[in-house]
Amino acid sequence: MAKTTCPVAGIDRAAGTIAPVAETSYELTVAEVRPETREAVSVVLEVPAEHAEQFAFAPGQFLTLAVPSERTGLVARCYSLCVPPGEPLTVTVKRTRDGYASGWINDHLAVGDVLRVLPPSGIFTPKDRSADLLLLAAGSGITPVMSIVRAAMRDGTGHVVLLDANRDEESVIFAEPLRRLAEAHPDRLVVEHWLETDRGLPTQEQLRDFAAPYAGRDVFLCGPAPFMAVANAALRELGVPRARRHQERFVSLATNPFVD
Incomplete structure (x- = not known):
């Protein structure tokens, strides 16, 4: 993954179209920094009433944040929202190896700090919150998937199956x-945790077998590139068409949207 990364601001995997990212940024105050694991925090941002419309979002979307940098003044990084629409604006940031911005947020960001933020963007979101879904996540890829799960359980009636792959039990974000969600919705939500320490990395064959009973559903996939490659291969093997395979990809930002 390149140093400056962002989810694609809207690649429609069926049509190949690109939705533009908004250019107007806003200053938002940090209301809470909540530890999720030893390597990840969730950041809650206050949205003034006059900007509520600009920061309305759909499940699975992301925010672009301006992070202070001694070398360049500001660096732009994108982080996915982890909550359903209507709840306080919250992104989750996992520390990455040699990741300046994620390290700064985990180590230094505090309540009362002010961040410059672009409005929500991205199309990694179900069209129907009552649809039956298969969700495949790994590592911090659970963040936009968690937004989708929460919205589906709160607002929808569909059945959702989630596989969440992580290195070990301590690294599971939102465990x-x-x-609690699975206990509250036992007839609608199935969550399977895949721990590398117990089962090794998931293979194409294992993911194919897991996904096979749900191959008729829309699939939302997010995680490190090797995981997504194996999962996509498994889904293709099952005959899941491209139009029903939705994935959050990461690419380098060509420019810094916060620099004039």
């Missing part, structure tokens, strides 16, 4: 919220 407790997922447990």
